[in-house]
Amino acid sequence: MTKVFCTGCGVVTPVGNTPEAVFLAVRAGRSALQLYPAQPEPYMASLLSREGFNGPSFFEHIAVEAARKAVAQAGLDPSGPRVGMVLSTIKGNVEQIDSEDVSLAAAAIRIAAKLGVTSKPVVVSNACISGLAALIQGMRMLRSGAYDHVIVVGAEVQSRFIVTGFQSLKALSLQACKPFDAARDGLNLGEAAAAMVLSTQNSLWELVDGAVRNDANHISGPSRTGEGSYNALKYLLPLVNREQLAFVNVHGTATRYNDEMEAIALDRAGLLDVPVNALKGIFGHTMGAAGILESIVSMQACDAGMVLPTQGFSELGVSRPVRVSAQEMPTNGTEFIKLLSGFGGVNGALLFRKGGAR
Amino acid sequence: MKHVSIPSGADLGALYRQVAGDYPKFFKMDVLSKLGFLLTEMLVADETDRFQPREDRAVLVFSREGCVANDRHYAASMADFPSPALFVYTLPNIVAGEIAIRNKYAGETSAYVLEKYDEEQLWALVREAFQDRCTQSAVVAWIDCPSDTVWQADAWLVSREEILK
Structure with a gap:
């Protein structure tokens, strides 16, 4: 099968605009999460500055x-x-729903045109796993033989539409979120954009394979047996060099149900001895950007020989003894797994491996 | 490959009573999910062992407008009392989840948005989805509903052999 590599990364986040700067921010535990006033209640989020923007x-x-x-x-x-x-x-330009054509297809065509891309773009909108699903789609396009390079870009901006929706579900925390912690009480929303160029050209980081699996259980509640996440992991396990597996970078939204579900899936997959970390305590939940952004930061961490800390975590609050990294830890591992889950019962897992040309 | 479609503006409640009738959750769904649910009922009703859990069937849903009809309903509710029941349908992939839940499909579920119904692009994406070693068949649907009353709704049941021959 054709090997797929990452030949370029780009990020726009509230804590830095290069992968290196973002990595340093995560390492230092520096987040942009803050409480924003809103009616009927305020919300904690990590938002980008609009200063100087008038498009x-x-x-x-x-x-x-x-x-x-x-x-x-x-x-x-x-x-x-x-x-x-x-x-x-996930929601693209939804804040303009009353005035504009908010079709994600139209947005993709405008983004492609600005980049000078001449092929037909495709939008993957698979709830909170969209970023991973889009990377998997990019890999498939390369492996089909029809493309030599695929630009995979994920982005999300927050809006009253999204904030009030998550508030109506009582899913938001008013504090900085605490992934996997005993005192976790919900997620924070975040804004970011992140992109990877995937290519058949040899490069340092390989995207080995990935899978998307459904819980077939509930549209807005995670499976109590971790079904979809476990099945996505199970698909990858035969490809993993266990002694080289540095960590699993989990979804870790800091809702009661998500983190418990992931702990069960990791247990069922036999991964309780592998370090686990989550980055939502820095970025919040950046939705369509999360899979790409968190993968880029994880590549940086692996390059630096470390498992990054899980900002907001101090005391384990899930039913399985998951090895959540509270502090930075050294690693010699050269592989990691990125895990995500989302509404609609979707779950995604992707295996990254270092070892190509530098 | 088997193909079914639902004419634009059809009475979906009547069609539900005709092809399903035993799944009251249907009435809580948005129009996109209702269409996907009914199309799949029509595709797989006569399969043996139809409700046996399976991981080898994918659900791949395509559209231009995603879930915009329901997005407008949710946006309207925001002015008064934001409705969690509407908010959970403000994602283009929920329809694939509803099909997976009904039929116990634990395989891949994916939602794609394209500029238009483009046969070449759509079937290239379906072929690519079969790169997943586990996937042996797929429910493929083009469901584009800019409003609750106007839509294109087509679905196909395809096997790995049919797609990769």
Whole structure:
């Protein structure tokens, strides 16, 4: 099977605009989470500054910014017929629903045009696993033989639409979120854009394989047996070099149910001895960007020989003895698994491996 | 491959009573999920062992408008009392989840948004989905509903052999 590599990364986040800066922020535990006033109640979130921006769509603006950085790092000419683009987002331009065509397809076409991509873009909108599902889609496009490079970009901006929705579900915490902690009481929303250029050209980081699996249980509650996450992990396990597995970077939204579900899935997959970390305590839940952003930070951590700390975690609050990293830990591992779950019962897992050309 | 469709504007309650009738959760769904649910009922009703849990069947849903019809309903509710029952349907992939729950499909479920119904692009994406070694068949649906009363709704049941031949 064709090997797929990451040849470029780009990020736009409230804590830094390069992968290196973001990595340092995570390492230092520096988040941009703060309480924003709103009616009927305030919300804690990690939001980007709009200062100096006056275009029609901030969402498209940050998606293009992140993708341009990834394209530049890859040294890619995006205009060729064998360059594809996958956009990952959940709600795109939804804040303009009363005035504009908010179709994600239209947004993807405008983003592709700004980047100079000439092939037809595809949008993957698979709830909170969209970023991982989009990376998996990019891998498949390369393996089909129709593309040499695929730009995978994920972005999310927050809006009253999303905030009030999560408030109505009582899913938000008013404090900085505490993934896997005994005192966790909900998630924080976040804004970011993140992009990877995937390529058949050899590079340091390989995307080995990934899977998407459904719990077939409930549209808004995670499986009590971790079914989908376990099945997604099970698909990858035969490909994992266990002695090289540095960590599993979990979804870790800090809701009671999500983190418990992930702990059960990790137990069933026989991964309780592997360090686990979550990054939502830094970025909040960046939705369509999360899978790509958290994978980029995880590659940085592995390159630096460390398992990053889980900001907000201090006392284990799930039923299985998961090895959540409270502090930074050294690792010699050269592989990691990225795990995500979302509404609609979807779960995704992707295996990354270091070892290609530098 | 088997193909079914639902004419735009059809009475979905009547169709539900005709092809299913035993799943009252249907009436809580948004129009996108209702269409996906009914299309799948029509596709798989006569399969033997239909409700046996399985991981080898994917659900791949395509549209241009995603869940915009329901998004507008949720946005309207925000002015008064934001409705969690509407909010949970403000995702284009919930329809795939509803199909998975009804039929106990534990395989891949994915939602894609395309500029238009583009046969070449859509079936290339379906072929690519079969790169998952576990997937042996898929419910493939094009469901585009800009409103509650106007739509295109087509679905196919495809096997690995049919797709990769």
